[in-house]
Amino acid sequence: MPELPEVETVRRGLAATIVGRRVEGVTVAERRLRRPLAPAFASALTGRRIVGVGRRAKYLLLELDDAATWLVHLGMSGTLVVAPADAPVRRHTHVIAVLDDGRTLRFHDPRRFGLMRVGSRADLAELAALGLEPLDPAFSAAFLRATARRQRRAMKSLLMDQRVVAGLGNIYVNEILFEAGIRPGRRTSRLTRAEAERTVAATRRVLTEAIAMRGSSINDYRDDRGEPGAFQDTFRVYDRAGEPCPRCHATIRRRVIIGRSSFYCPQCQS
DNA sequence: CGCACCCCCTGCCGGC
């Protein structure tokens, strides 16, 4: 579910609504997430003030007033929603933090592929190996081409490799490669300069537009207010196998690459 | 080295 645009949408919402709030109490209903919540998870949050909300790749980083960071990964089906204290508790709500203004911050995740942890930035090993932010100028055509040329793998695999560029997932890589006119299975070793330029430009364009539309919601994704995004209505190829290409009207194909559904136009993408 | 395949888990959809 949530890729960079969805996580960024949640970040912006939380930054506007919970910064400055103190955590008065934490209820844990289910510790078994992707990794079990640490025994000290609730006590590490209780009494802390949230002083900022950041993002790195698909991780939310809630900065606390004791210099620790509350790290949240939404996995496939996770949401982090601000709700009134008396709002009904949905099934699969695993953690509820009560804030000092009476509202609550709730972590809901049916599949439990999400992750939460509190620690100093240096302790958060998840962040250590992440590659470039795709919207950072450092993610340039020169960088992409140099990285691509010294490997021999599918373009899709490279763009989904969080150690190279961090924050893209299956939906956005499919859309980006369509925009760039490159097939997902294309070998990175054959990437031309012009194709690297198109890929980087398409990455910026697709992500920027998706953030403006508050992300994509297929089933589970909701923002911090519990609202779905709108970008799913503009998918060009994702989940459109058998439909006509929006550019040339050839039939969109589906093929599994690195274990994930890949969609492309056999005519527009080479 | 890169990928296929497995796992984690619940829900939904289509076919029978």
Added chain:
DNA sequence: TGCCGGCAGGGGGTGC
């Protein structure tokens, strides 16, 4: 209608 298989936005591990 009900059951079953396949599939789903993520990530991590193993083994070829």
